[in-house]
Amino acid sequence: MSAEEIIVGYDGSADAAVALDWALDEAERSGRPVRLAYVFEWLTVAGWVGPGVAPGIWPDENARRQVEELVRRAAADAAARRPAVPVRGEVYDGPPALVLQERSAEAGLLVLGSRGHGGFAGLLVGSTAVAVTAHAHCPVVVVRADGAATARSGPVVVGVDGSDASLLALGFAVERAAGYRAPLRVLRAWEPAADGGADPDAATAAERAALDEPLARWRDTFPHVEMAAEVVPGRPAAVLVEASGDARLVVVGSRGRGGLRGMLLGSVGQQLIQHARCPVAVVRELPHPRGE
Structure with a gap:
């Protein structure tokens, strides 16, 4: 084995x-x-x-x-x-x-x-x-x-919210994009109503900044992979299902926080699994070499 x-x-x-x-x-x-x-x-x-x-x-x-x-x-x-x-x-x-x-x-x-x-x-x-x-x-x-059948091309899409599981998912997605020689689309779903009327531009900038740090090391490790980071207003499931329309693979962590909270424990995860228009990868932990 x-x-x-x-x-x-x-x-x-x-x-x-x-x-x-x-x-x-x-x-x-x-x-x-x-x-x-x-x-x-x-x-x-x-x-x-x-x-x-x-x-x-x-x-x-x-x-x-x-x-x-x-x-x-x-x-x-x-x-x-x-x-x-x-x-x-x-x-x-x-x-x-x-x-x-x-x-x-x-x-x-x-x-x-x-x-x-x-x-x-x-x-x-x-x-x-x-x-x-x-x-x-x-x-x-x-x-x-x-x-x-239609998921043979297109970008690898990953949902990232800063949780440990989503960062594992990001690493998995980057490696898959490199292996497929496909672009990577990193999405952070943001629900404006949850910010209690905060300035939309400032909130978007803050959400985008939260993506920059985890992406930086992956850009250095895989400089040949085209990576696009986006902050998208909307509910996480709807954002990811929509993104799956032209994707090769959608990747999520098994449990998130903020916009991805409960991603695979309730209705949001069920929506993604049941309605995504390409294969869905769920990352809880990465495999360990035998003996570790």
Whole structure:
């Protein structure tokens, strides 16, 4: 296992296939291996247990073999399509959110589709989404089927509010922009009404100054990356969803303050995940090399 590995939450659904394609693109670009992780909760009564798997009663060895064959075929097909990318598959038992959180400690990136079936049913709706994005030990990328196909170009967009999580997100976004050879668009959402009638020009200048310091070191480290910093009036979710229209990737921290407070704990985060028109990366912490 490697902290550079890309793990894909895979359940055989159409959205999981889109997430896998995105992960393969990322792996081919970065030289990382890919692991398909199929996670589901076995039922203790007769019922459906997974895509392409006949109903059974746990423990059902035949159903288990069907799942393993499904994952084996998916991994083999992915490897055949991208021969330069090492691809393998694993089957895990347990609550999907908990298992994915645990597996994320072994990876450099976790990639999920926005919808699934079987063990991933409702994966990114409600409490499961909060658990995966708020507690993963590596960045999580959520790929929407209706946004992935058009997200092959454009800038990398990152929301920054000065919180520790948003600064981690900024670093992740800069590195992705450098790898993609794409421009970086750094946004700070500002709601004028929250300033109690402060002078708009002075408030905007103060917000813009708050972006200059964290950007300075990244400009020095990656001088070849075109970086544009903007203070945009409006609600954070609306600002970022709008920016996603021509973006390659939108990056946010898992928890912010000010304009990004609760970004992935309430309605704002749900809006971004559900309505962004390109893949969304959520950064809570960065992966650590094994042994640290």
